[in-house]
Amino acid sequence: MKQEHIDQINEAVRAVASKERINHFYFVACGGSQAFLMPGQYLFDREIEIPSSVYSSNEFVHRAPKALGPDSVVITCSHSGNTPETVKAAEVSREKGATTIALSNLVDSPLWKASEYCLHYDWRDADESDKNKGILYRLLFSVLNTIQPCEKYQKGIDAVDHLNGVIEDAKTKYADRLKEWGSKYKRETLIYTMASGASYGEAYSFTSCLLMEMQWIHSSAIHSGEYFHGPFEITDFDVPFIIIKGVGATRPLDDRAYAFCKKYSNEIMLVDEAEFDMTGIDEEVQEYFAPLLAGAVLRSLADEFAYQRGHDLGVRRYMWRMEY
């Protein structure tokens, strides 16, 4: 990881450490960036005694939680740094005295200016430790170590430095299946995506950003635990589901959903995190990192869909093309 990134993270963590009391961590962003922050709540829930929650930016701004104040820490993200709802969320949080930490690819963006502590991340061909997920995870593990010194801290930091290898391995392992799925499901107009725990954010972003936004395929992210409380009634032999089986505490939920679903649907794409080679990632933190590998596999599936369907991932009919 670049020293500049480490310095930015350390500065934010020092600000968190210097707080006398923290009542709540708020993770606030929109769409794919919101999904990206979801594992943060999962990790904090599992490891520290301060509660946290996730909000879509505009809901957060208008709902204006009364608990938001000097005892709060608000972590936001916007890739462009320009998402107006997220900029506003940072501004509102800062006005209320909360500690504001923002992640963005764009330095000096509006979000950057609205926030006290700004973390830049690289994009595309950079080292994984300097990209958005690497930066977020280093921040999260550093914060948890500050709140409650923890032997998982070093394991988390070390894992970030091994992301390149394990992500490449995961994509290679799934390459043949991705080609087959891309071809087999290219005519589908609706695909459900299921996950739970640390992986739920990957299902949400795949649904909202890859399938709906970039491929115009109808979709819904179903929580594996909620599947049995309504949604499972739409399961049928020809209804396709992508199911992520995590390796963390909520894997039993995914196992159960998968076991049921495969009895009644013939169209399941299974991404099983237990299949991934996680060499270099300590077993105790694998549940947090495996979703990043599942996400990389799903991203490659979207590339394959785009190729097979002749629908480039960059094509939009509304986004960036008109006022909304």
Next chain:
Amino acid sequence: MKQEHIDQINEAVRAVASKERINHFYFVACGGSQAFLMPGQYLFDREIEIPSSVYSSNEFVHRAPKALGPDSVVITCSHSGNTPETVKAAEVSREKGATTIALSNLVDSPLWKASEYCLHYDWRDADESDKNKGILYRLLFSVLNTIQPCEKYQKGIDAVDHLNGVIEDAKTKYADRLKEWGSKYKRETLIYTMASGASYGEAYSFTSCLLMEMQWIHSSAIHSGEYFHGPFEITDFDVPFIIIKGVGATRPLDDRAYAFCKKYSNEIMLVDEAEFDMTGIDEEVQEYFAPLLAGAVLRSLADEFAYQRGHDLGVRRYMWRMEY
């Protein structure tokens, strides 16, 4: 409201009041019951300085938030009182020393036995103040008054006593439209539902329980604020959306989603809470109660779909019919 119900609520509220410190309110349930508790988080966010969050029961049990403990209050609900995941969530919470409050239609159910404070609610032909939403709202307003004495308390309690009239009025007002929609959309295989704020739970339960579970219609609950961050790209002239416009703090999100959506889809069913006659409900608490009216209208729409499609709401292919 029956005295027995008031007594049960008062006992739970006294337990909350007697706590030295509360770090967090957890609302925990599955499917429709989870959706039913969602406005609780919204109301608490708006009115009190203690943060709260909503979890699906099995996620809560397996994730096992470290912040859960003697300083927490856990509010659960299961209509039958038998939902194993929710019973387990109450058990785990109680073992950790949290104050556990459960709502159920069934007295002496497993959930009832697992929880310290149990609130019975009536069903079907009862007075609305004694049904699930009446009981929940009286509990919520009583808790908030205990945390932070508040002039909205009495307004909330009074509103509960006026639910019968306003719910009937709302259904009457929408009766013609419901018949028209039931006929017009009876062949649809996919319908999206959008809402935000206090109404999001109504969109979630309509999607999961009414459309997917009871009518086998594909659906997804889209948060009005998230619509612009991916999902809106699937909007097209023939894609049907049900949009709830709330009357609360997040109405601007719904207005924006509706304004955009109606430009590109010809198939919108709008449930506008501003149309409801809320006589007897003080203006200051209307944002919390209007979703109950929207929910009643959507429930009537499901009845109309069931009639027009010849698919009774009680028909299941999996639920209650097999092991899962």
